Amino acid sequence: MSVTPHLPTSRPLDPISAGIDETAAPTRRETAADRARAQTRSRLLTSGTVLFAERGLHCTTTHEIASHAGVAAGTFYNHFPDKGALFHEITAEGLRELDARLQIGAHPARRLRDAVRSHAEALVSFAEDHRDLIRILFSRESDASAVQHGVLDDLAARIADGRRQAITRGEMPTRIDPDVLAQAVVGMWARVVAWWAENPERAPREIVIETLTRIQLEGTHPSVGRDPEPSTER
Amino acid sequence: MSVTPHLPTSRPLDPISAGIDETAAPTRRETAADRARAQTRSRLLTSGTVLFAERGLHCTTTHEIASHAGVAAGTFYNHFPDKGALFHEITAEGLRELDARLQIGAHPARRLRDAVRSHAEALVSFAEDHRDLIRILFSRESDASAVQHGVLDDLAARIADGRRQAITRGEMPTRIDPDVLAQAVVGMWARVVAWWAENPERAPREIVIETLTRIQLEGTHPSVGRDPEPSTER
Amino acid sequence: MSVTPHLPTSRPLDPISAGIDETAAPTRRETAADRARAQTRSRLLTSGTVLFAERGLHCTTTHEIASHAGVAAGTFYNHFPDKGALFHEITAEGLRELDARLQIGAHPARRLRDAVRSHAEALVSFAEDHRDLIRILFSRESDASAVQHGVLDDLAARIADGRRQAITRGEMPTRIDPDVLAQAVVGMWARVVAWWAENPERAPREIVIETLTRIQLEGTHPSVGRDPEPSTER
Amino acid sequence: MSVTPHLPTSRPLDPISAGIDETAAPTRRETAADRARAQTRSRLLTSGTVLFAERGLHCTTTHEIASHAGVAAGTFYNHFPDKGALFHEITAEGLRELDARLQIGAHPARRLRDAVRSHAEALVSFAEDHRDLIRILFSRESDASAVQHGVLDDLAARIADGRRQAITRGEMPTRIDPDVLAQAVVGMWARVVAWWAENPERAPREIVIETLTRIQLEGTHPSVGRDPEPSTER
DNA sequence: GATGAATGAGTATTCATTCAT
DNA sequence: TATGAATGAATACTCATTCAT
Numbered sequence: 001m002s003v004t005p006h007l008p009t010s011r012p013l014d015p016i017s018a019g020i021d022e023t024a025a026p027t028r029r030e031t032a033a034d035r036a037r038a039q040t041r042s043r044l045l046t047s048g049t050v051l052f053a054e055r056g057l058h059c060t061t062t063h064e065i066a067s068h069a070g071v072a073a074g075t076f077y078n079h080f081p082d083k084g085a086l087f088h089e090i091t092a093e094g095l096r097e098l099d100a101r102l103q104i105g106a107h108p109a110r111r112l113r114d115a116v117r118s119h120a121e122a123l124v125s126f127a128e129d130h131r132d133l134i135r136i137l138f139s140r141e142s143d144a145s146a147v148q149h150g151v152l153d154d155l156a157a158r159i160a161d162g163r164r165q166a167i168t169r170g171e172m173p174t175r176i177d178p179d180v181l182a183q184a185v186v187g188m189w190a191r192v193v194a195w196w197a198e199n200p201e202r203a204p205r206e207i208v209i210e211t212l213t214r215i216q217l218e219g220t221h222p223s224v225g226r227d228p229e230p231s232t233e234r
Numbered sequence: 235m236s237v238t239p240h241l242p243t244s245r246p247l248d249p250i251s252a253g254i255d256e257t258a259a260p261t262r263r264e265t266a267a268d269r270a271r272a273q274t275r276s277r278l279l280t281s282g283t284v285l286f287a288e289r290g291l292h293c294t295t296t297h298e299i300a301s302h303a304g305v306a307a308g309t310f311y312n313h314f315p316d317k318g319a320l321f322h323e324i325t326a327e328g329l330r331e332l333d334a335r336l337q338i339g340a341h342p343a344r345r346l347r348d349a350v351r352s353h354a355e356a357l358v359s360f361a362e363d364h365r366d367l368i369r370i371l372f373s374r375e376s377d378a379s380a381v382q383h384g385v386l387d388d389l390a391a392r393i394a395d396g397r398r399q400a401i402t403r404g405e406m407p408t409r410i411d412p413d414v415l416a417q418a419v420v421g422m423w424a425r426v427v428a429w430w431a432e433n434p435e436r437a438p439r440e441i442v443i444e445t446l447t448r449i450q451l452e453g454t455h456p457s458v459g460r461d462p463e464p465s466t467e468r
Numbered sequence: 469m470s471v472t473p474h475l476p477t478s479r480p481l482d483p484i485s486a487g488i489d490e491t492a493a494p495t496r497r498e499t500a501a502d503r504a505r506a507q508t509r510s511r512l513l514t515s516g517t518v519l520f521a522e523r524g525l526h527c528t529t530t531h532e533i534a535s536h537a538g539v540a541a542g543t544f545y546n547h548f549p550d551k552g553a554l555f556h557e558i559t560a561e562g563l564r565e566l567d568a569r570l571q572i573g574a575h576p577a578r579r580l581r582d583a584v585r586s587h588a589e590a591l592v593s594f595a596e597d598h599r600d601l602i603r604i605l606f607s608r609e610s611d612a613s614a615v616q617h618g619v620l621d622d623l624a625a626r627i628a629d630g631r632r633q634a635i636t637r638g639e640m641p642t643r644i645d646p647d648v649l650a651q652a653v654v655g656m657w658a659r660v661v662a663w664w665a666e667n668p669e670r671a672p673r674e675i676v677i678e679t680l681t682r683i684q685l686e687g688t689h690p691s692v693g694r695d696p697e698p699s700t701e702r
Numbered sequence: 703m704s705v706t707p708h709l710p711t712s713r714p715l716d717p718i719s720a721g722i723d724e725t726a727a728p729t730r731r732e733t734a735a736d737r738a739r740a741q742t743r744s745r746l747l748t749s750g751t752v753l754f755a756e757r758g759l760h761c762t763t764t765h766e767i768a769s770h771a772g773v774a775a776g777t778f779y780n781h782f783p784d785k786g787a788l789f790h791e792i793t794a795e796g797l798r799e800l801d802a803r804l805q806i807g808a809h810p811a812r813r814l815r816d817a818v819r820s821h822a823e824a825l826v827s828f829a830e831d832h833r834d835l836i837r838i839l840f841s842r843e844s845d846a847s848a849v850q851h852g853v854l855d856d857l858a859a860r861i862a863d864g865r866r867q868a869i870t871r872g873e874m875p876t877r878i879d880p881d882v883l884a885q886a887v888v889g890m891w892a893r894v895v896a897w898w899a900e901n902p903e904r905a906p907r908e909i910v911i912e913t914l915t916r917i918q919l920e921g922t923h924p925s926v927g928r929d930p931e932p933s934t935e936r
Numbered sequence: 937g938a939t940g941a942a943t944g945a946g947t948a949t950t951c952a953t954t955c956a957t
Numbered sequence: 958t959a960t961g962a963a964t965g966a967a968t969a970c971t972c973a974t975t976c977a978t
Contacts, residue, residue, distance in 0.1 A: 180426055191425075214410055
């Protein structure tokens, strides 16, 4: 909980003072100390993100995080009740943003091709902006830490639902099981995006999007004859 | 459980003892003690597999493994230099077998559809036989432990190679990047198979294979008209 | 609560400020700030008393005391050099007052019965006024903190002295050792009073005093015939 | 729980193996290792008793206990799940023995004088045998740790019960409240015994017993004429 | 004087590993 | 070889205390 986005410098430190801030203007006096605190907190979040991405939750120590953030070991606990809380805050916040980005293109009326492509784009751009977060969110440990049943389980469930509705409407072949498919799509995304985020020079951004989209829609082996008719394509 | 099927007492797959067994016949003297030792070793491997699958490398202690195997804590170190070695042996062995199974259907002359299907079948049947191993092999920790760069990286590399050759031969559309595609396929497989191995009642075995195959070949969104005519399928 | 009765804002019993107050009249300039400071100090003393009584010295943190007193953590150290100093001041002050109350009835010429009763009364009324203090003073930690060798040791020494004089005067049977007796009396008092202070509804105030007095004078088992004839009581 | 007395060298390590020991004779083989283990455990108990008596539960660290016992820090946890468990074992065991000793003289048909004296004797001899234990048992922390509501509360409750019955039988003056009296007796005992155990040279053993007995029966101020006539006594 | 963020030594506890029997 | 007691470095977390604002 208590998420507090990364973006701006100052983080609302807690509901109470945050509330006060909104109300009164004169409270601006303590902004100096507040800014310092917010910065430390922010540095801890950043360090946590970097180190969790590198080594995972268990193999990262609070001392490492603190010293990576340039503060003393005890300072960690001035900002987070324990290591798990930091991890949770990072993942919850990350998940929220990822979710938001995925929602954007999700108009039901959309043509499937457009929907898939916009998903792929959202994912890839998220990965560009948050290379470390991606690796954390798509790790087993995020699953284990019960970040909303695991990010991917969540996505998978949503995809499976969509498929089931499509099947009901007769738009889908029934030979593809929606649950299996959902896991497949999600596994594909996670892997590709995490792989690419590790080193974006592995492939041009556009190619990644295009490839993800095509695989999902047409498979990896469009018969040669079929392939060239992508006029409608995007 | 369901793991380390490698025949009864002696693990032929342990490089050392395997080598010895094959070589010498006269050493038959100490077979009784040897058998006991081999059995202990085997039990440790089994227990390690079960517990690593359940809790991961870091959250499994050597004491747990030993006591699960019914031996004393120190005995562990009579068989493995350290925890990592056990983990490595389990994963290396698992990978070797998985690999073998995947090779079987991999005749280059094969029709792609058949090749893909046989891959899917190999994977699924491996998952059936080694539910715990699957979870270990496809976990992040296997990657992290540098089990031959991670099982999946390996597979991905092979897939990418295959694709590149196909492209060279003009059999593949170039708009799909071979590396991205390889990661996608591998991510899809890993996720689906691990998900299914957790609880095989989630879907009938046949459906899993069929779904994996079709997604890979035709994508998830075959135009409705196209779907029923698999004759063209090349 | 119920503690630190020492008049409103200024604690006359703080040696330093008390001395200053008495001496100078012209310093009246900064009284406003002074009052604020004194009040903060007083609140810290009160909070310390409450929390030490509840949890003891070691299990009470300076942060808790400060926040219970409604001030910042650092403020504590503007008033006391460390946690021990606060504890010491509370206990020393408490001891001083307890002492004073016990002295009042201690005229040597007094009849013993009256003296004992007045002691019991003093104790009980002190306990009523300072329920938290009693628990602190009579705890082991006060002993350990070497609050003047422990409150009770002090009292015991005084009692033992009195007895010895009485013995010298031939007024006491010698079969009762004065030191042992002194410890016994003091243990009895401390226990009864702390027990009663925890919850004064456990017994009516009068009964506590009466019981303490009678036990001390006549023991717990006066022969039935003897009890009603307090005339001999000297 | 799992108390295991101090006395003999070998402690039944746990219910199971203890049971086995009784049954089979051949199991004597492993006695070597067992003895070592039991000795370590015993040393930890002893060190714990010494240090807890000196500094109390909170101010004694597990490292101190271990090093006082001449073992490494981690060894502590091979024998006790945590510091509290050691404390509990020490106090529970101590309480049990104290209890047993107090029970011995407790025949209801006894003359009160004898009963009181035998209690005093039991206490004093317990204190002689277990000087450290006494200080632990009668500390506040034992109360706090809920060693059967605190040893003394327990004793007090028993004494109060006895008194109430006596009152019902008309043997006691009602002006002495049984609960207050019980606290008084218990406080007296605890204080005297702990004081004496600290340094038994403070008074001859016999004098302590005699004094405790007389105070309890006749009070501290028997009129001079009454004292020598103990015939009426009860 | 008050504030509260930062500090870092201290403490309980875990666990991979060693080694005498 | 197997055993299991012992080891001690590592780690999460606490809290008295300091100090810049």
